[in-house]
Amino acid sequence: MNGSKETVTVIGLGVIGGSYATALKKLGYTVYGADCDEDTVKKAKERGIVDDAATLADAFLPLSDIVVIALYPKQVEGELRRIAHLLKDGAILTDVAGIKSHFTEKIESLLPENADFVFAHPMAGREKKGIDYADDRVFKDANFIITPSERNKKSSLDTIERLAREMGFKNVMRLSPEDHDKVISFVSQLPHAIAVALVNSDDRQFDTPRFVGDSYRDLTRIANINEKLWSELFLGNKNNLLASIKEFEKYLDIIKKALENDDKAALEDEFVRATKRRTEFNKEL
Amino acid sequence: MNGSKETVTVIGLGVIGGSYATALKKLGYTVYGADCDEDTVKKAKERGIVDDAATLADAFLPLSDIVVIALYPKQVEGELRRIAHLLKDGAILTDVAGIKSHFTEKIESLLPENADFVFAHPMAGREKKGIDYADDRVFKDANFIITPSERNKKSSLDTIERLAREMGFKNVMRLSPEDHDKVISFVSQLPHAIAVALVNSDDRQFDTPRFVGDSYRDLTRIANINEKLWSELFLGNKNNLLASIKEFEKYLDIIKKALENDDKAALEDEFVRATKRRTEFNKEL
Numbered sequence: 001m002n003g004s005k006e007t008v009t010v011i012g013l014g015v016i017g018g019s020y021a022t023a024l025k026k027l028g029y030t031v032y033g034a035d036c037d038e039d040t041v042k043k044a045k046e047r048g049i050v051d052d053a054a055t056l057a058d059a060f061l062p063l064s065d066i067v068v069i070a071l072y073p074k075q076v077e078g079e080l081r082r083i084a085h086l087l088k089d090g091a092i093l094t095d096v097a098g099i100k101s102h103f104t105e106k107i108e109s110l111l112p113e114n115a116d117f118v119f120a121h122p123m124a125g126r127e128k129k130g131i132d133y134a135d136d137r138v139f140k141d142a143n144f145i146i147t148p149s150e151r152n153k154k155s156s157l158d159t160i161e162r163l164a165r166e167m168g169f170k171n172v173m174r175l176s177p178e179d180h181d182k183v184i185s186f187v188s189q190l191p192h193a194i195a196v197a198l199v200n201s202d203d204r205q206f207d208t209p210r211f212v213g214d215s216y217r218d219l220t221r222i223a224n225i226n227e228k229l230w231s232e233l234f235l236g237n238k239n240n241l242l243a244s245i246k247e248f249e250k251y252l253d254i255i256k257k258a259l260e261n262d263d264k265a266a267l268e269d270e271f272v273r274a275t276k277r278r279t280e281f282n283k284e285l
Numbered sequence: 286m287n288g289s290k291e292t293v294t295v296i297g298l299g300v301i302g303g304s305y306a307t308a309l310k311k312l313g314y315t316v317y318g319a320d321c322d323e324d325t326v327k328k329a330k331e332r333g334i335v336d337d338a339a340t341l342a343d344a345f346l347p348l349s350d351i352v353v354i355a356l357y358p359k360q361v362e363g364e365l366r367r368i369a370h371l372l373k374d375g376a377i378l379t380d381v382a383g384i385k386s387h388f389t390e391k392i393e394s395l396l397p398e399n400a401d402f403v404f405a406h407p408m409a410g411r412e413k414k415g416i417d418y419a420d421d422r423v424f425k426d427a428n429f430i431i432t433p434s435e436r437n438k439k440s441s442l443d444t445i446e447r448l449a450r451e452m453g454f455k456n457v458m459r460l461s462p463e464d465h466d467k468v469i470s471f472v473s474q475l476p477h478a479i480a481v482a483l484v485n486s487d488d489r490q491f492d493t494p495r496f497v498g499d500s501y502r503d504l505t506r507i508a509n510i511n512e513k514l515w516s517e518l519f520l521g522n523k524n525n526l527l528a529s530i531k532e533f534e535k536y537l538d539i540i541k542k543a544l545e546n547d548d549k550a551a552l553e554d555e556f557v558r559a560t561k562r563r564t565e566f567n568k569e570l
Contacts, residue, residue: 123497123498125498143496143498145496173496179491183490183491186488186493187497187500188500188501190483193537194479194537195504196536196540196555196556197536197537198536199559199563200539201532201533203471206467208468210456210458211408211468213427213428213473215472215477215507216476218476218503218506219479219480219507220563223559225556225559225560226556227553227560228553231553232549234552235544235547235552238545241544242545245540248483249534250486251481251482251485251486252530252534254485255478255481259519262523264520267512267515267519270482271481271510271511271516272512273485274508274510275508277484278508278509281493
């Protein structure tokens with residue numbers, strides 16, 4: 001590397017991979033891109049978010065110090081099997097998958113000896129999919145989780161953390177894969193399940209959009225959801241997500257019971273607790 | 286009135302009443318304000334959002350063509366009993382309450398013969414309470430519901446609709462009190478119940494704020510809630526709200542069942558339906 005910036009290949013130029021490429025190119029890295037969709041490859045080149053791109057990463061890999069696999073979780077293994085023998089000696093790989101348990105060990109077993117895989121979850125995204133919605137501004141001040149494994153070198157972890165900070169992420173946290181999946185089931189998957197159920201439970205007796213305020217709009221924005229990706233994320237974390245849903249239902253039940261019993265004090269208690277938590281929360285952010 | 290703008294008294298200078306006063310004063314109306322809190326009266330005068338203010342509206346009422354009662358729903362009846370004999374001949378009254386059934390008939394029975402009460406619900410607000418958070422910009426492009434009664438004169442309904450449009454509201458709809466309460470239980474009260482339950486169901490095993498993305502932030506913003514007002518609104522609409530919660534739970538159950546059965550197709554169906562609805566919704570707004 002001789003003090004100059006690393007060369008990075010981004011595999012998968014969808015909304016997240018495309019945003020990685022955009023951010024890293026702006027930062028002065030040499031960036032190669034690969035995507036199975038020819039139209040995406042063409043757009044990436046035309047828009048100058050990569051130095052070069054192709055439908056397969058093969059030609060770029062022997063030159064790349066860092067490889068970002070920005071595919072759906074289930075595709076990562078297959079792609080790694082295909083490319084493992086092409087990796088540069090000492091390459092650092094990373095991913096963007098929203099679930100981590102039952103995933104990392106299998107992936108690591110496929111790595112050549114002198115390659116290191118740093119599992120990461122950039123907590124930023126958009127409701128839309130595809131390169132047309134790639135936008136590195138979504139990384140600004142967002143959260144980034146790394147789930148270190150025993151096999152990881154400290155220098156590899158530090159490299160991916162540095163990359164995240166350079167791209168604009170603010171909090172970079174390190175968690176075990178198990179803790180990652182627990183916390184994600186609550187802060188990300190449960191809200192998506194709620195938004196979907198809320199929109200679908202509309203009996204449409206009235207023309208809903210004409211009656212909504214900001215609250216309904218805010219709560220349902222993420223009901224616009226990529227069904228292939230999110231069904232994979234939900235099922236890949238089903239036990240944690242089921243536990244989070246059940247815990248949520250317990251507190252919704254408290255509100256229901258208070259309504260049924262005309263128990264104003266119980267309702268107020270729930271509202272006061274929620275307000276206190278949400279206000280502390282604002283201070284911390 | 287002789288072609289000039291009407292004189293309006295706003296009773297209750299909290300976040301909504303204060304916003305009404307601010308908007309109407311800017312529009313050139315003569316605006317008087319009343320609030321039981323002396324500090325609020327002082328602020329309203331200092332900030333020039335009223336022509337005059339006092340702790341009681343009594344002196345202003347004989348001069349006022351329009352009276353906005355911006356109090357909590359349960360306070361409206363008591364205030365009307367107190368002021369009914371002071372109203373100007375031909376006065377139009379209006380309210381801002383978020384529930385309408387079991388409310389309008391009682392109120393109307395208290396009115397002097399030549400006064401008309403137009404029940405209205407401005408669907409705009411802020412999480413904070415009090416005059417310090419009054420801001421007429423929240424009315425811009427918001428929705429406004431009028432629930433006409435048989436007693437209402439057409440001219441009174443048109444006056445309040447005109448006022449709403451002048452203040453910036455975009456959709457002004459007319460609904461029966463019963464339909465209003467049904468639609469509100471879904472688009473406003475259910476989202477608040479969900480946000481409160483979501484925040485309260487956090488087991489806080491992790492430092493949540495460091496792990497959230499926009500989705501959790503958006504879904505919980507309204508968990509910061511005025512407990513006195515909202516417990517009143519919830520209990521005043523309990524049957525509709527309970528029905529909305531139960532309908533929502535049905536759709537959350539579909540997601541739970543799909544998870545338990547590893548049924549990817551069922552999950553995808555729910556996500557596709559939600560995405561389709563939420564996308565149409567964007568087009569309509």
